[in-house]
Amino acid sequence: xxxxxxxxxxxxxxERKIALSxxxxxxxxxxxxxxxxPSGAGKTTLLNLLAAILPPSQGHILIDRQPLSxxxxxxxxxxxxxxxxxxxxxxxxxxxxxNVLAGRLSEWGxxxxxxxxxxPQDKEYAVQALIRVGLTDKLYEKTSSLxxxxxxxxxxxxxxxxxxxxxxxxxxxxxxxxxxxxDVLELxxxxxxxxxxxxxxxxxxxxxxxxxFDRLIALKDGEIFFDLPASxxxxxxxxxxxxxxxxx
Amino acid sequence: xxxxxxxFELHKRKILTLILLLAFMxxxxxxxxxxxxxxxxxxxxxxxxxxxxxxxxxxxxILLLALESSWTTLSYAAAGMSLVIIIAFFFGIFASGILVSxxxxxxxxxxxxxxxxxxxxxxxxxxxxxxxxxxxxxxxFAAIFALAIPYGGILGRIFADMLEDIPREPIKAxxxxxxxxxxxxxxxxxxxxxxxxxxxxxxxxxCAIRSSAIMSFVGxxxxxxxxxxxxxxxxxxxxxxxxxxxxxxVLIIDLWSNQLRKRxxx
Ligand SMILES: Nc1ncnc2c1ncn2[C@@H]1O[C@H](COP(=O)(O)OP(=O)(O)O)[C@@H](O)[C@H]1O
Ligand SMILES: [Mg+2]
Numbered sequence: 004x005x006x007x008x009x010x011x012x013x014x015x016x017x018e019r020k021i022a023l024s025x026x027x028x029x030x031x032x033x034x035x036x037x038x039x040x041p042s043g044a045g046k047t048t049l050l051n052l053l054a055a056i057l058p059p060s061q062g063h064i065l066i067d068r069q070p071l072s073x074x075x076x077x078x079x080x081x082x083x084x085x086x087x088x089x090x091x092x093x094x095x096x097x098x099x100x101x102n103v104l105a106g107r108l109s110e111w112g113x114x115x116x117x118x119x120x121x122x123p124q125d126k127e128y129a130v131q132a133l134i135r136v137g138l139t140d141k142l143y144e145k146t147s148s149l150x151x152x153x154x155x156x157x158x159x160x161x162x163x164x165x166x167x168x169x170x171x172x173x174x175x176x177x178x179x180x181x182x183x184x185x186d187v188l189e190l191x192x193x194x195x196x197x198x199x200x201x202x203x204x205x206x207x208x209x210x211x212x213x214x215x216f217d218r219l220i221a222l223k224d225g226e227i228f229f230d231l232p233a234s235x236x237x238x239x240x241x242x243x244x245x246x247x248x249x250x251x
Numbered sequence: 252x253x254x255x256x257x258x259f260e261l262h263k264r265k266i267l268t269l270i271l272l273l274a275f276m277x278x279x280x281x282x283x284x285x286x287x288x289x290x291x292x293x294x295x296x297x298x299x300x301x302x303x304x305x306x307x308x309x310x311x312x313i314l315l316l317a318l319e320s321s322w323t324t325l326s327y328a329a330a331g332m333s334l335v336i337i338i339a340f341f342f343g344i345f346a347s348g349i350l351v352s353x354x355x356x357x358x359x360x361x362x363x364x365x366x367x368x369x370x371x372x373x374x375x376x377x378x379x380x381x382x383x384x385x386x387x388x389x390x391x392f393a394a395i396f397a398l399a400i401p402y403g404g405i406l407g408r409i410f411a412d413m414l415e416d417i418p419r420e421p422i423k424a425x426x427x428x429x430x431x432x433x434x435x436x437x438x439x440x441x442x443x444x445x446x447x448x449x450x451x452x453x454x455x456x457x458c459a460i461r462s463s464a465i466m467s468f469v470g471x472x473x474x475x476x477x478x479x480x481x482x483x484x485x486x487x488x489x490x491x492x493x494x495x496x497x498x499x500x501v502l503i504i505d506l507w508s509n510q511l512r513k514r515x516x517x
Contacts, residue, residue, distance in 0.1 A: 054427055081429025092424035096442040105438050109429025116434045145517070158424075165428050 004031040006068065007169055007201040008053065013062035015048050022048040023225045025062070030201060032168075035192060037212035037233075038205040040222035041245055046205035049222070050173045053203070054086040066169065081109040085167035087158050087191075089178050095147030099138070102146050102157050103129040106164030132160035136190060152183030159190060163198075170195055172204035176211070184208075188215055209241050303487035313489055316477060317496045324473035325500060327391065327466075328459040331398030335459070336452065338403030342368055343410030349440060350432050365411065372404030376462050394471045398462055406455055413444040446515040453508035457501050464497055474500075 009029040015022045023045045030036055038046045051057040053064065055071055064071040066083055074080045093102045100123055107125055108116055115124055123129065133139055136156040141149065146157060155175065162170060175191060176184035188204075192215045195202040206212045212219050213233050221228040221244050228244055229236070344350060346364035351357045376397050383393035422439045430438060467476030474497050481489035 056423065056427065077426060078429045078431075081427065084427075086424075086427050088420070088424070091418065091420045094421045094425075094439055094442050096445060097438070101438065101442075105425055105428055105430065108425065108431075108434045108438065111434070113431070113433050117437055120437065161428065 006030075007032045007034070007066070008203075009065040009068075010053075011062055011065075013049075013052065013064065014060050015045075015052060015057065016060050021225055023052075026225075026227055027062075028220065028227065028230060030203065032201055033199055034201055034218060035195060035216045036201075036203045036218045036220060037216035038203060038220050038222060039207070039209055039212050039244070040228065042207070044222040045225045046222055047173055050086065050171045050203065050205060053169075054084055054171050055080060056086070078109040081165060081167065083167055084169045084171065085162050085165050086171040086173065087155075087162055087175050088173045089155075089175070093146050093154055093158055093161075095145070097146055098143045099133070099146050099149070099157055100126070100129050100142050103132055103160045103164055106132075106161040106166070109165065128164045129160070132163040133157075135163060135194070136160045150183075152179050152187060155179065155183075155187045156190070159187070159194065163194060166198065167200070169201045169203070172202065174205055174207060177207065185211070192216070299485075300487045300490070303491050306488050307491040307495060308486070308488040309492065313492050317474070317492050320472065320474045320477045320493065321496045321500055323471065324460060324464045324475070324497070327394055327471055327473065328398070328456065328463040331395045331402065331463065332452070332456050332459050334395065334399035335402040335406055335455065338371075338399060339406035339410050339452075342403065342407040343414065344436070346407060346411035347414035349414055349436065352432075365408070368404045368407045368411070370404070372401045372408065374401060376401045376466065380466055391471050394463065394466045397466065398459055402455055402459060402462075406452060409451055410444070410448055413448055414440050417443045446512065449515055450508060450512045453504065453511060457504045457508070460500055460504060461497070 007030050011027045013026045014024050026049070038049065040046055048057065052059050053071075055074065055077075058072075066074060074083065094105075101120065104119060104123060104125065107119075107128060111119070111124070118124060130139075130142070133142065136159050138153060138156050138160065141153065141157075146154060149157065158175075170191075172191060176187050179187060188206075188211055191204065192202065194200070202216075204216070209219075213236060216233055218231070219233055219236050220230045221240070223244060229240055231240070342364055345360055346368055348357045348361035351360055379400050380393060380397035383397050387393055417440060421443070422435055425435045425439050463471075464473055464475040464478075467473045467479065474493050478490055478493045481487070481493065
């Protein structure tokens with residue numbers, strides 16, 4: 004198995020608060036990893052470090068055996084790593100098609116991207132992606148008029164167009180009702196499998212994590228609490244992960 | 252932080268209110284309250300003007316003249332606003348600092364352009380008009396530039412503030428998808444502020460029409476000029492005709508603006 008991500012001794016502290024302390028693990032190509040843990044455990048921080056949105060305080064991150072800090076050109080980085088968060092990441096005022104085609108911006112020059120607002124360029128990409136996420140008839144609808152679940156599908160369609168090797172997802176279904184949440188999660192995993200992507204998603208539902216992912220990494224207070232194949236995670240593990248401090 | 256300073260912060264507003272109130276009361280003492288405040292013939296004239304309100308001059312000549320003057324006023328306002336939009340667009344983008352990454356350059360660019368916009372709007376359009384008339388003489392360009400500079404300063408400032416105030420998440424997401432600064436401007440910032448800046452620009456257009464009307468003294472004709480002529484001739488019925496046209500013009504812009512906003516927000 005080839006290594007997609009390898010992090011060694013990563014620490015991150017905000018002004019005074021230590022969010023992550025000395026984390027190490029590797030993720031292989033094509034693995035489906037769920038990050039779980041109580042809120043404040045450091046899941047968002049870890050994903051932001053992997054997406055190079057934040058720099059680590061200490062330690063290094065290798066993406067495809069190459070230091071992330073050397074992947075400074077963010078057009079190239081966008082081909083390696085994509086991130087999806089909650090649906091607030093879309094530009095609500097734009098029609099769906101432009102939000103999806105934004106996944107092409109790393110390929111386009113300035114002229115083509117400006118032109119595309121008038122005459123959508125590479126439109127086939129957007130159409131294909133929207134078919135795959137099941138939103139064929141909303142191409143020209145204003146994004147903010149879509150429901151939360153539909154908007155998250157639009158974000159997935161953008162990610163499909165961007166087509167990165169590694170997909171990071173930070174609570175991608177946090178603001179959706181249970182039925183929609185499962186739809187979107189199922190889609191996220193299905194796409195990752197079809198595209199041979201490596202997927203790391205933070206989730207607050209352990210049930211979903213066990214159902215859809217191969218491997219569960221649990222964080223607690225900025226440290227790895229356990230790192231196990233989904234099948235060997237027991238209820239005891241989960242209970243002690245979420246148990247409050249004074250009880251443990 | 253020092254405690255006394257904190258106290259001052261707390262009561263700053265009350266203190267300011269007190270000072271303003273005092274200033275107002277003092278000012279009353281400086282007004283000379285005698286009968287000359289309104290000159291003796293004043294009441295008669297006022298009555299005549301009020302009476303003329305109900306009998307505006309609706310003869311063909313005057314209506315035609317009013318229409319023509321409205322067109323002049325409108326076209327100067329429109330020419331001025333076109334310049335304003337160009338100025339506000341570029342100055343606003345640089346004054347918001349969104350095209351440069353955090354760091355040294357941004358620390359200079361942002362205040363530089365914000366300062367520039369400040370100077371432009373610190374001076375009223377009528378003062379700009381004086382300055383332009385003094386330098387390039389009585390010409391329509393004097394009026395257009397005089398309008399464009401302070402209005403560009405105002406609109407540019409508002410545009411910059413709007414750009415700075417939009418939610419960051421969509422922009423970060425665009426950048427994570429590989430967008431450059433200019434692409435993020437085009438796909439994130441501009442669509443997000445489009446509706447509000449358009450409706451504010453339309454409001455400024457309305458103001459520009461009023462300004463353009465009273466800037467007639469630099470020799471550009473228009474409604475203000477006609478009002479002045481009719482006042483000089485004591486033809487108050489004509490004055491009201493022109494004033495009604497001015498009101499109509501502003502109302503039409505307002506209607507158009509509402510229409511536009513509805514389309515943009517829907
Ligand atoms: N920008 C920030 N400034 C200061 N502290 C932060 C910031 N972001 C997160 N933290 C702190 O870091 C810790 C980890 O946060 P986060 O990564 O958001 O956890 P999670 O996503 O697991 O809920 C929390 O204690 C949080 O309060
Ligand atoms: Mg989080």
